[in-house]
Amino acid sequence: MRDLESENELLEDISARFDTDGWVQRERRVWVKVSKENLISMCKYLKETGFEHLSAISVTDWLKDGEFELTYHLWSYERKTLLTIKTRIDRENPIAPSVSPIWSRNAQVHEREMHEMFGVEFEGNDDLAPLFLEDWQGPPPFRKDFDWREYARKEYYNKDNEREAVYYE
Amino acid sequence: MKKESPKKRKMKRIIKAIWIFNWFNSCGFAELVPVVGSRWDMERFGMIVTGTPRHADVLFIAGYQTPKSIKRAQRIYEQMPEPKVVIALGSCTMTGGMYWDSYNTIKRLDDYLPVTMYIPGCPPRPEAVFEACAKIFKHVEEMS
Numbered sequence: 229m230r231d232l233e234s235e236n237e238l239l240e241d242i243s244a245r246f247d248t249d250g251w252v253q254r255e256r257r258v259w260v261k262v263s264k265e266n267l268i269s270m271c272k273y274l275k276e277t278g279f280e281h282l283s284a285i286s287v288t289d290w291l292k293d294g295e296f297e298l299t300y301h302l303w304s305y306e307r308k309t310l311l312t313i314k315t316r317i318d319r320e321n322p323i324a325p326s327v328s329p330i331w332s333r334n335a336q337v338h339e340r341e342m343h344e345m346f347g348v349e350f351e352g353n354d355d356l357a358p359l360f361l362e363d364w365q366g367p368p369p370f371r372k373d374f375d376w377r378e379y380a381r382k383e384y385y386n387k388d389n390e391r392e393a394v395y396y397e
Numbered sequence: 398m399k400k401e402s403p404k405k406r407k408m409k410r411i412i413k414a415i416w417i418f419n420w421f422n423s424c425g426f427a428e429l430v431p432v433v434g435s436r437w438d439m440e441r442f443g444m445i446v447t448g449t450p451r452h453a454d455v456l457f458i459a460g461y462q463t464p465k466s467i468k469r470a471q472r473i474y475e476q477m478p479e480p481k482v483v484i485a486l487g488s489c490t491m492t493g494g495m496y497w498d499s500y501n502t503i504k505r506l507d508d509y510l511p512v513t514m515y516i517p518g519c520p521p522r523p524e525a526v527f528e529a530c531a532k533i534f535k536h537v538e539e540m541s
Contacts, residue, residue, distance in 0.1 A: 361501060362465040369500050376500040384493075384504045395497065 234307060241277075246270045259312045267315050268325045271300070275330050278304040279311055282331040285338040287346045291372040294319045296348060300327070317348070326352035345370035405540040408480065411454070412537050414443025415530050418453035418477070420470050425460030428486055428520030437523040444530060450476040455533070458510070459486035459520075461496050462503040467510075474510055482513045484529050486521050494519060 235252045242248055242260055246269070250260035262270055279302040288297040293316075300313040317324050328336040329352060339350040340359050347368035350356065358364060367374050385392040401409075419429065432439045433446070447453045450473045462470060474483065485506050488494040493504040506512050514532065516525050 360465065362468070364464075364501075366500065374500075377498040379500045380498045383500070 235309060238307065238309060238311070242270070242274075245273060256309050257312075258309060259314065261314045264315050264317055264324060267313070268327070268330075270313070271327050271330050274302060274311065278306040280331075281305065282327070282334050282338070283310075285327075285335065285342055287342050287348060287370070289319070289346065289370070289372040290316075291319075296322050296346060298324055298342075298348070322346070322348040324348055324350055326350040328353050344368065347371065402541055405537065408537045408540065411480065412533065414445070415533060416445055416447045416452055416454050417457055418447055418450045418455070418473065419457050419459075420466075420473055421457075422460035422462060422466055423489075424520065425458075425486065425489075428459050429457065429526065432523045432526050437527070439527070442527070442530070450474075451478065453477055454480070455482045455484055455530070457484050457486060458490060458506060458512075461489040461493060461499075462506065462509075463501050464503065467503050471510060482533055483510055484514045484516060484526075485512045486516045486518075486526070488517060488519045491515050491517065 232252050232255055235255065235258050239250050239252055239258055239260070243250060246262060246266050248260050248262045248266070248270070250258065252258055260270075281303040283301040283303055284299075285301075286299045288299065290297060295316045296319055298315050298317065300315075302311045302313065303309075304311070315324075326335070326339055328339060328350070336353060336355065337359070339348075339353045340356050342348050343350060343353075343356040344359050344361060345368055361369070366379055369376060381387075381395060385395050387393055387396050419426070421429070431437055432444075439445075450456070454477075456470075456474060456477060458470060474481070485491070489496060489502075490506040490512075493499065493502055496502045497504065503509060514529050516529050518525060
């Protein structure tokens with residue numbers, strides 16, 4: 229196994245510039261936690277230093293903590309390193325700054341999906357229209373407190389129907 | 398010999414080979430791939446997959462439909478020329494299958510489209526697909 233020189237160097241560079249909490253997971257894999265306020269300035273810096281590929285944005289619903297965790301996966305073709313940025317936002321008031329000015333259309337569509345599935349508002353994203361769900365009236369379906377089974381029962385089945393009563397057991 | 402009705406004569410003329418338009422979601426196409434392949438080879442019965450619903454006699458719908466895809470399926474159905482047949486494959490189209498409690502799938506296809514035949518199974522056997530198509534010919538044969 230090779231030494232983690234390049235990874236440690238990257239982590240030190242980031243922590244020197246921003247208030248972060250990060251660690252080197254293994255070779256070519258670095259994790260960084262950052263506050264919502266520092267997210268945009270940090271993303272701007274990373275884009276300039278080679279992390280030009282935003283692979284994905286995902287959201288984790290920490291119901292007990294009352295927070296959403298946004299995860300950004302960045303890839304650098306120069307460093308050949310996958311950098312994962314994590315930031316937490318309030319669950320009751322889920323507003324996050326948009327990274328679409330930085331990674332453009334790629335970030336835009338990821339944020340649009342996360343807005344639809346978790347109800348996270350991305351400030352600065354110009355189009356957060358529904359992507360997959362058509363005519364959807366319910367709450368954002370990927371939230372942990374959304375009871376999809378109850379929703380499906382209400383929406384599609386009738387308890388008094390003999391053949392559908394089994395779905396209520 | 399009994400005289401054939403004009404409808405039957407017309408049907409016999411039209412239904413010589415079954416042309417199919419596929420509308421598949423999720424594992425739907427995996428269900429039909431063996432029928433296309435060399436072992437069961439549907440083309441020996443004149444069954445071919447068409448590129449447009451306007452050439453198709455039969456619409457195969459397999460896998461669960463979502464509220465979004467069902468609208469497209471309905472438009473495809475409307476584009477098909479008469480006489481048309483809708484064959485629904487797999488348990489998903491009947492009851493929702495393993496997605497019975499999903500918030501975003503259609504549970505019963507015949508609430509949305511006039512389904513002629515359901516082929517049960519998860520996935521259906523290729524023989525069952527052929528039997529369903531044979532029933533179309535049989536229906537024409539038995540018409541008065």
